Amino acid sequence: MKPKLAFFDFTGCEGCELEVLNFETELVELLKQVDIVNFREAITEKGEDYEIAFIDGGITSESEIPRIEGIRKQAKILVAMGACASLGGVNCLKNFRPMEESLKIVCGDTACDYTWYYDTIPARPVKAVVPVEYELPGCPMNRYEFLRLVKSLLLGKRFELPNYPVCVECKLAGNVCAFDRGEICLGPVTRAGCNAICISNGRRCWGCRGLVDDPNTDSEKEILQKHGLTVGDILRQFRIFNGYLEVSK
Amino acid sequence: MTELNINVHHLTRVEGHGNIIVTARNGKVKEITWEIPESQRFIEAMMRGESYEDVVWIAPRICGICSIAHSTCSIQATEAAFGVQLSEQTMLLRKLLFNAETLQSHVLHLYFLAAPDFLNVGSVIPLVSTHPEVALRALRMKKLANDLGDLIGGRKTHPMACIVGGFAKLPEASQLKTMQQRLTQSMGDLKETVKLFKSFKIPDFTRETEYIALRDTKEYAFISGDIASTDTGTTPITDYLEMTNEFCVPHSTAKFTKHNRDSYMVGALARFNNNYSQLSSEAQKTAEDLELKPICHNPYMINVAQIVESVHVVKDSLRILNELITRGIKEERPEVKVKAGRGIGAVEAPRGILFHDYTYDDKGVLTKANCVIPTNQNHNNIQKDMEKLVPHIINRSQDEITHMLEMLVRAYDPCISCSTHFLTVKYV
Numbered sequence: 001m002k003p004k005l006a007f008f009d010f011t012g013c014e015g016c017e018l019e020v021l022n023f024e025t026e027l028v029e030l031l032k033q034v035d036i037v038n039f040r041e042a043i044t045e046k047g048e049d050y051e052i053a054f055i056d057g058g059i060t061s062e063s064e065i066p067r068i069e070g071i072r073k074q075a076k077i078l079v080a081m082g083a084c085a086s087l088g089g090v091n092c093l094k095n096f097r098p099m100e101e102s103l104k105i106v107c108g109d110t111a112c113d114y115t116w117y118y119d120t121i122p123a124r125p126v127k128a129v130v131p132v133e134y135e136l137p138g139c140p141m142n143r144y145e146f147l148r149l150v151k152s153l154l155l156g157k158r159f160e161l162p163n164y165p166v167c168v169e170c171k172l173a174g175n176v177c178a179f180d181r182g183e184i185c186l187g188p189v190t191r192a193g194c195n196a197i198c199i200s201n202g203r204r205c206w207g208c209r210g211l212v213d214d215p216n217t218d219s220e221k222e223i224l225q226k227h228g229l230t231v232g233d234i235l236r237q238f239r240i241f242n243g244y245l246e247v248s249k
Numbered sequence: 250m251t252e253l254n255i256n257v258h259h260l261t262r263v264e265g266h267g268n269i270i271v272t273a274r275n276g277k278v279k280e281i282t283w284e285i286p287e288s289q290r291f292i293e294a295m296m297r298g299e300s301y302e303d304v305v306w307i308a309p310r311i312c313g314i315c316s317i318a319h320s321t322c323s324i325q326a327t328e329a330a331f332g333v334q335l336s337e338q339t340m341l342l343r344k345l346l347f348n349a350e351t352l353q354s355h356v357l358h359l360y361f362l363a364a365p366d367f368l369n370v371g372s373v374i375p376l377v378s379t380h381p382e383v384a385l386r387a388l389r390m391k392k393l394a395n396d397l398g399d400l401i402g403g404r405k406t407h408p409m410a411c412i413v414g415g416f417a418k419l420p421e422a423s424q425l426k427t428m429q430q431r432l433t434q435s436m437g438d439l440k441e442t443v444k445l446f447k448s449f450k451i452p453d454f455t456r457e458t459e460y461i462a463l464r465d466t467k468e469y470a471f472i473s474g475d476i477a478s479t480d481t482g483t484t485p486i487t488d489y490l491e492m493t494n495e496f497c498v499p500h501s502t503a504k505f506t507k508h509n510r511d512s513y514m515v516g517a518l519a520r521f522n523n524n525y526s527q528l529s530s531e532a533q534k535t536a537e538d539l540e541l542k543p544i545c546h547n548p549y550m551i552n553v554a555q556i557v558e559s560v561h562v563v564k565d566s567l568r569i570l571n572e573l574i575t576r577g578i579k580e581e582r583p584e585v586k587v588k589a590g591r592g593i594g595a596v597e598a599p600r601g602i603l604f605h606d607y608t609y610d611d612k613g614v615l616t617k618a619n620c621v622i623p624t625n626q627n628h629n630n631i632q633k634d635m636e637k638l639v640p641h642i643i644n645r646s647q648d649e650i651t652h653m654l655e656m657l658v659r660a661y662d663p664c665i666s667c668s669t670h671f672l673t674v675k676y677v
Contacts, residue, residue, distance in 0.1 A: 009266075011290060012313075013310050013311060013312050013313040013316070014264055014312075014313045014314065015310075015312075015313020015314070015316060015406045015407060016313070017313070018313045018314055018357075018406060019313075019406060021357065021361065021391075022391065022392075022395055022405070022406070023388075024388045024389065024391070024392040025388070027388060028377055028384070028385070028388070031374060031377055036374060039372075040259060040261045040262075041261075041262070041263075041264060042261075042262060042361055042362075042372055042373065042374075043261060043262070043371055043372030043373075043374060044261045044262060044365070044371035044372055045371045045372070046261070060289075060290065061289075089310075090295065090307055090310045091290060093295035093307070094290070094291045094294060094295055097294065097297075101294065102291040102294035103291075105291070105293055105294040105297065106289070106291055106292075106293050106294055120289055120291075139310065139407060140313065140406045140407055197403065197404060197409070198403075198409050200403075200418075201403035201404075201409045201410045201417060201418045202403075202410060202416075202417030202418040203403075203409045203410075203412075203417055206306060237303075240299075240303060240306065240307065
């Protein structure tokens with residue numbers, strides 16, 4: 001019996017699901033090993049007898065809570081794919097202002113008379129609602145990390161995310177440090193596993209893979225001081241993908 | 250007499266969540282609804298108070314499939330606000346990157362989302378064993394488009410190399426040459442795609458409507474030009490609000506758009522109908538081969554317009570690559586001077602015209618944003634199509650009617666995750 005996989009989308013851009021469809025021959029190989037029984041974005045069949053569920057997107061409405069609880073009940077293994085599902089991601093930016101204000105900004109002054117209609121709650125990652133076995137952070141998730149996870153599950157092996165900062169991969173890639181280019185980079189405290197793709201492309205790290213388990217905050221502060229920056233500067237940057245941490249404290 | 254109780258909850262093989270509801274009693278239609286229950290994300294509120302570099306970083310996260318369109322539109326709105334001048338090289342690279350997404354998105358839609366309906370399967374997955382050549386071709390073409398996106402944008406989904414004023418990283422000549430060869434070889438796959446869709450019976454249904462798309466005097470427009478309407482001619486993008494007329498309906502919180510008629514269409518067919526004469530000769534030949542002529546009023550032909558555009562963007566990419574290789578890639582670091590002001594960006598996302606409208610303060614912090622997305626503009630048109638289609642086919646079986654309606658919505662390739670606004674269209 002091939003293991004049955006299911007993919008479910010909550011609030012997000014569906015980019016992580018798209019990453020699964022972005023494989024070429026790997027997808028054909030994968031389909032020899034597993035059955036995909038539920039993947040609304042790509043298939044019509046809707047099977048409810050899955051063992052491993054992948055969640056794309058975060059929880060941002062009341063109605064999504066019973067839905068994720070139902071999936072949790074069925075799935076032996078629940079995997080949060082991408083920054084929205086695993087960290088809260090950009091969705092959590094809405095948590096920094098009153099809901100009424102966001103409503104007015106998007107739908108105009110009359111919208112607030114109809115707040116009863118908008119089923120919206122502060123955005124949160126999946127683990128804030130139900131327990132999660134594995135997380136694949138990143139915006140979007142790294143599809144090769146997804147493949148590594150699936151292989152580990154098929155072999156019954158434990159899957160671990162790297163627990164060192166992006167700086168390690170960035171040095172290996174031979175990049176000029178983004179701080180030396182005058183940018184604020186979150187690489188020193190962000191979990192590696194992306195091959196420092198943003199810095200390698202001339203940018204900086206926005207922290208989309210979340211914090212490493214024991215971030216070396218002293219060293220980050222030192223770097224900040226050296227470049228005339230404050231903790232406040234970096235927290236503001238961290239908010240783009242990790243605002244949930246700030247608010248949930 | 251016909252009794253219908255159609256309730257397609259969370260239509261599959263579309264991006265985002267949509268429901269189709271149709272009820273009829275004694276052969277009389279009681280309700281036809283294209284309903285969108287997608288969760289609101291409040292993107293425009295999220296962007297407020299962020300600096301311009303973070304704004305253009307957040308914008309692509311509106312949609313994973315058309316992240317390059319949102320990124321480009323966001324960057325261009327910001328450049329318009331600051332008055333940034335672009336080099337020719339930047340414009341060429343930007344078009345190339347944009348072509349990658351158009352091809353990727355069209356191939357995804359044609360093969361993964363639309364073709365299963367014509368081959369009577371639930372998805373592309375069974376095709377891996379029943380029609381391996383079709384499935385592998387789809388994956389190969391998608392990979393090519395993704396690799397082109399990776400090469401120019403750093404990454405196809407949520408690109409990072411494209412920035413305000415230009416590019417943070419430039420491709421090397423050798424990489425461009427390899428890509429040129431691969432794109433040339435892909436013409437065979439495109440020919441097979443034409444053949445495949447020629448064998449499909451596209452439903453015959455027409456409803457006259459207005460078609461809106463960007464138009465540039467110099468080329469088949471994707472990232473530049475004015476707004477063109479098949480009814481009213483051209484309007485500058487700065488007057489986009491006159492075209493889109495977006496508004497919330499209090500009792501349903503829907504955001505509708507309409508212009509000259511009850512509804513209008515955007516997307517591949519709207520671009521084709523407005524700008525046919527600017528397509529490459531190969532793309533025009535493909536249109537002829539697939540019996541698509543402007544102005545076509547059959548929404549099911551959107552699929553065919555996507556094939557025509559796929560041929561066009563491959564040819565156009567080859568032209569751009571040739572030009573870039575001939576002139577040589579030059580290192581250039583864009584200079585951006587922040588200033589207070591408002592800027593409007595307009596691009597043709599795979600699913601149609603997209604607007605980002607930003608106001609920045611003198612520190613480059615966003616004070617106001619408005620994004621008008623293509624699917625939002627198509628909603629009303631989908632609804633009106635359904636209203637005309639259902640009475641026509643009311644004597645068919647419920648399954649057949651459901652299938653026709655699902656195919657209709659899928660033809661529009663709706664991208665509901667793009668819902669920067671709450672979209673609920675409810676007719677009773």
